[in-house]
Amino acid sequence: MTDRHHRRARGILAALAVTASLGTATAAAAPAPPTPPTPGTFPTTRPHPSVSAACSAAYRITKKLDGGASWDMCWRYSTDAGLILDRVTYQPPGGAPVRVLTTARLAQIHVPYDDGGAEYDDLTGAGFGWGLQDLKPAECPGGTLSSVKVPEVGTVKGLCTTTRARGHAYRMASDSGSGVYQAQAKDLLVYTVNKVGWYEYISEWRFAADGTIGANVGATGSLSPVDYNATDGRGWPIGKEARGYATSHAHNVFWKLDFGLDNGKDRIEQYDSTVTAPVGDGGPTVKTKRTAVTKELAGDAKNMRWWRVVSGTGKNADGHARSYEIVPGHTDTHAGRGFTKHDVYFTQSRACEQYASNNIGNCPAAAGDSVDKWVNGETLAKPTVWVNIGFHHIARDEDQQPMPVHWQGFQLAPRDVTAMNPLTPPDLASQNGQPDSRS
Numbered sequence: 001m002t003d004r005h006h007r008r009a010r011g012i013l014a015a016l017a018v019t020a021s022l023g024t025a026t027a028a029a030a031p032a033p034p035t036p037p038t039p040g041t042f043p044t045t046r047p048h049p050s051v052s053a054a055c056s057a058a059y060r061i062t063k064k065l066d067g068g069a070s071w072d073m074c075w076r077y078s079t080d081a082g083l084i085l086d087r088v089t090y091q092p093p094g095g096a097p098v099r100v101l102t103t104a105r106l107a108q109i110h111v112p113y114d115d116g117g118a119e120y121d122d123l124t125g126a127g128f129g130w131g132l133q134d135l136k137p138a139e140c141p142g143g144t145l146s147s148v149k150v151p152e153v154g155t156v157k158g159l160c161t162t163t164r165a166r167g168h169a170y171r172m173a174s175d176s177g178s179g180v181y182q183a184q185a186k187d188l189l190v191y192t193v194n195k196v197g198w199y200e201y202i203s204e205w206r207f208a209a210d211g212t213i214g215a216n217v218g219a220t221g222s223l224s225p226v227d228y229n230a231t232d233g234r235g236w237p238i239g240k241e242a243r244g245y246a247t248s249h250a251h252n253v254f255w256k257l258d259f260g261l262d263n264g265k266d267r268i269e270q271y272d273s274t275v276t277a278p279v280g281d282g283g284p285t286v287k288t289k290r291t292a293v294t295k296e297l298a299g300d301a302k303n304m305r306w307w308r309v310v311s312g313t314g315k316n317a318d319g320h321a322r323s324y325e326i327v328p329g330h331t332d333t334h335a336g337r338g339f340t341k342h343d344v345y346f347t348q349s350r351a352c353e354q355y356a357s358n359n360i361g362n363c364p365a366a367a368g369d370s371v372d373k374w375v376n377g378e379t380l381a382k383p384t385v386w387v388n389i390g391f392h393h394i395a396r397d398e399d400q401q402p403m404p405v406h407w408q409g410f411q412l413a414p415r416d417v418t419a420m421n422p423l424t425p426p427d428l429a430s431q432n433g434q435p436d437s438r439s
């Protein structure tokens with residue numbers, strides 16, 4: 001801990017974490033043999049055999065949401081990554097199941113302090129996985145708490161699966177009379193709470209009936225009590241008068257997404273739109289350009305720029321290639337490290353490339369141990385997507401005590417997964433291509 005550049009393990013879990021980083025990533029549940037779908041989990045439709053989840057009932061999450069859409073996935077637990085979701089499959093109402101993600105999980109929470117004195121890799125260097133918290137039923141309202149076997153810790157009632165209202169799914173006034181087409185939606189929520197030192201991270205996945213996926217991490221718990229030395233201007237006074245300077249720091253959260261849309265080969269596309277000033281009597285014009293991302297890329301978020309993952313095999317009923325768009329939430333991109341400098345990384349999938357920094361995937365010595373090093377010109381035959389969302393945390397008086405949850409994350413929005421809004425009511429189903437002009 002004397003070397004200021006050394007990545008410190010922190011808190012009471014430090015000793016455990018050191019043991020852990022010497023070991024291998026361990027899933028709580030050994031891969032279970034494929035089992036037939038549990039009868040009754042899909043009230044009206046049986047999952048297609050090729051996309052049914054290959055896990056036992058205890059490690060399977062299936063939910064049919066209001067409006068008739070279903071989600072189906074398997075979960076496992078790693079003492080490094082925490083919760084891992086596999087074979088995430090969306091089934092629109094009346095349609096066939098669509099495999100969206102092969103595997104999705106956190107890939108690091110990197111916490112550098114502004115004075116350069118401390119820098120933590122919470123997943124692979126500070127015991128994130130071992131810090132899984134027991135949840136009380138009240139913390140999982142209306143849902144189910146599942147038991148998670150955490151090596152060296154025991155069984156933790158740590159996984160909540162529930163639904164939560166999110167308001168309107170859509171609304172449209174009818175063109176005849178005073179009718180209104182509207183639907184109130186509920187999302188499927190899957191979350192854990194992991195304690196790392198004084199922080200507690202709520203790691204949440206949200207699955208909407210319209211096919212949207214949300215990934216968010218909420219940080220709560222308490223500010224680190226050993227980092228109250230910011231008299232160098234790199235903090236914020238949170239005690240009486242000008243005392244108790246909590247040191248500012250960043251939480252750079254990384255997710256690792258392996259898609260396999262429709263069980264096929266994915267490709268990546270980047271879109272950029274440029275806006276011109278008004279020309280003559282006309283208005284401003286906008287031109288949108290598509291760039292195929294065929295080689296590994298460290299991508300930077302930019303105004304009017306977005307990326308999507310496109311299926312190489314799957315098409316919707318209109319003949320359009322299915323895709324998911326990456327929709328980042330607010331981010332503070334931290335320029336301090338090669339792996340935090342960029343907002344997305346697309347790398348050729350490799351078994352040893354597991355964590356965005358402080359990688360423990362046993363890559364060859366020359367391979368580097370962070371995601372930026374793995375962007376080295378390879379062709380993206382099987383892309384892995386890394387999303388980096390940063391939060392620069394300048395503490396405030398309200399952060400004590402406990403600290404209110406601050407959230408950071410992104411969405412995966414379906415783009416042409418179905419030919420229309422999957423929740424379209426039957427009366428409007430004919431309006432594909434052009435809305436009814438009477439409206």
Ligand SMILES: [Cu+2]
Nearest residue numbers: 219249251393
């Ligand atoms: Cu913080």
